[in-house]
Amino acid sequence: MVRVERAGQVDSYAAGTLCPDPSAPPDAPCTADAVFDLASLTKLATTALLLSFVRERALSLETPLRELVPDFRGGRKDDVTLAHVLTHTAGLRWWLPLWQEAHSIDEAVWRAAQEPLAQDPGAFTYSDLGYIMLTGGLAKMAGAPFEELLAERVIGPIEAPTFAYGPRDRATCAATEVDPSLGRRRIRGTVHDENAYEMGGIAGHAGLFGTAADVGAIARVFRDGAVIGNDLATLARTEHARGENVRRGLGLALRAPKGPMTGEGWSMDSYGHTGFTGTSTWVDPVVDLTVVLLTNRVYFGRANDDAMYRFRVAIHEAAAS
Numbered sequence: 038m039v040r041v042e043r044a045g046q047v048d049s050y051a052a053g054t055l056c057p058d059p060s061a062p063p064d065a066p067c068t069a070d071a072v073f074d075l076a077s078l079t080k081l082a083t084t085a086l087l088l089s090f091v092r093e094r095a096l097s098l099e100t101p102l103r104e105l106v107p108d109f110r111g112g113r114k115d116d117v118t119l120a121h122v123l124t125h126t127a128g129l130r131w132w133l134p135l136w137q138e139a140h141s142i143d144e145a146v147w148r149a150a151q152e153p154l155a156q157d158p159g160a161f162t163y164s165d166l167g168y169i170m171l172t173g174g175l176a177k178m179a180g181a182p183f184e185e186l187l188a189e190r191v192i193g194p195i196e197a198p199t200f201a202y203g204p205r206d207r208a209t210c211a212a213t214e215v216d217p218s219l220g221r222r223r224i225r226g227t228v229h230d231e232n233a234y235e236m237g238g239i240a241g242h243a244g245l246f247g248t249a250a251d252v253g254a255i256a257r258v259f260r261d262g263a264v265i266g267n268d269l270a271t272l273a274r275t276e277h278a279r280g281e282n283v284r285r286g287l288g289l290a291l292r293a294p295k296g297p298m299t300g301e302g303w304s305m306d307s308y309g310h311t312g313f314t315g316t317s318t319w320v321d322p323v324v325d326l327t328v329v330l331l332t333n334r335v336y337f338g339r340a341n342d343d344a345m346y347r348f349r350v351a352i353h354e355a356a357a358s
Contacts, residue, residue, distance in 0.1 A: 038067055040249035040329040041356045049249065056212035061223035063208055072199060072210045073331040074229050075245045076312030078252060080168050082200075083241040084123060084288025085191045085258045086175060088265040088273065091119075096178075098287075102127070102167070105174030108150035117158050122167035123287040124278040128154035129164040136219070136235040142183070145236050146173035161280030168242035169232065175241075184239050191255075194264050200251035202239050203227050210246065213314055214335040229314055229335065243313075252329045256318050259289060259308065260327065274308050274322075299328075300354035317349060321357070328356045 039050045049069040056064050090096040098120040103110040109117070113128065121127035130152060139145040149166045156162065176183040184202055192200050203210075205226040212225040219231055228234050230243035238244050257263045262270040273287040284291035292298055292307040299307060299319045303326075309319030315334030320327045330352055334345045 038069065038071055038073070038249050038329075038331040039352060039356070040069070040253055040327075042253055042327040044325050047253075055210065056207075056223065056225055058212060058223045061212060061225060065208060067211065069250070070199075070209070070248055071331070072205055072246050072248055073316060073333075074203075074211070074213055074224075074314050075247055075252065075316050075331075076230060076243050076314040077165075078247075078255070078310055078312045078316050078318065079233075079241065079243050079245040080288060081255050081258070081310055081318075082187055082191050082245060083168055083171055083175075084273070085255065085264050086187055087119060087123070087171065088269045088287070089190050090175070090179075092266050092269055098123070102170065102174070105178055106146060106150050106170045108147055109170060113154055113157055117154075120277070120287070121158050122171065124161070124285045125163045125167070126159050126161050126278045126285075127164065127167050128156045128158040128160070129162065129166040130155045131162055131164045131166075133166065134231070135169070136231040139232075140235050142173050142176075142236045142239065145232060145240075146170050161278050161283055161285060165232065165242040169236075169240060172236070172239070172241040182239075183241065191258070191264055195254040195257060197247060197251035197254040200245060200247040200254070202244050203246050204238065205246050211331070211333055212336065213333055214338070249329045249331055252316070252318050252331070253327060256309075256320055256327050256329070260320050260322065274306075297350050297354070300350055300357050302354060302357040311349075315345060319353060324357070326357065328353055 041048045051067045053067045100119050102117045117127045135145045139148045149169050207226040210226045213229040228238045228244045233240040233244040276284050278285040282293045289308045303321050304323040307321040311317040315332040318329045
């Protein structure tokens with residue numbers, strides 16, 4: 038599923054089916070209204086939620102993470118701010134199999150908070166753990182369940198009605214992977230990410246489902262300032278951290294110094310995010326172009342990173358031309 042927005046005009050292209058696995062019927066054609074597991078595109082909604090509190094001055098980017106997650110403290114952990122979490126420079130490990138020992142949001146947040154830092158804060162390492170901790174931290178700060186905060190402060194205002202956590206209607210939802218680690222057969226309508234699954238499907242790093250139009254709506258937060266205002270949208274698109282061929286804004290990936298990522302014709306001002314299941318959204322503000330790509334990289338397994346990269350580049354180069 039590809040959605041292209043340029044100068045107010047929207048074009049959509051859908052192909053294939055939602056679940057060709059004969060052992061997991063029913064199947065249906067993929068259409069513009071198909072619902073996908075958005076994986077790490079969930080982080081865009083979580084970023085928007087956090088920045089909405091920053092806009093209201095209930096939080097600041099320099100607020101220590103330990104103020105939201107009291108179990109995350111001691112040593113260099115005390116130096117980690119919300120800005121570090123959003124830029125993936127908090128010194129956290131990139132991932133932990135929390136699902137093996139944590140079976141709720143509170144347990145996952147506690148376990149992530151106990152993990153020692155893998156490096157000093159300031160260096161870039163992409164990590165789910167900070168966003169997992171934000172799931173519990175923002176809910177406790179605001180005194181409401183995380184999913185209700187997202188619905189009230191982000192999803193409602195951007196008018197993305199099908200943008201929500203699962204479980205979802207299998208008949209309209211694209212299937213993902215067969216997951217033997219959790220005893221699941223073909224996954225369809227429930228979150229693919231194991232850690233999010235064991236958190237009850239509600240997490241700050243993964244778990245949201247939505248259509249291409251919903252993803253286009255969340256992109257407007259960072260493009261047009263919906264929910265967070267123009268000043269914070271501009272700040273989010275600004276480079277705050279660098280790694281090896283990596284540039285990061287606040288919750289956003291920025292086009293890398295080397296390699297097309299999206300396409301050679303895309304400007305260095307381009308920004309967006311990808312998701313493990315094969316989802317992405319990228320915006321080039323220079324030519325007012327937004328591309329949403331929803332597909333299933335993991336349907337036949339996970340050993341296809343290079344092929345998915347080439348496919349993503351080809352789609353974005355075609356859209357730009």
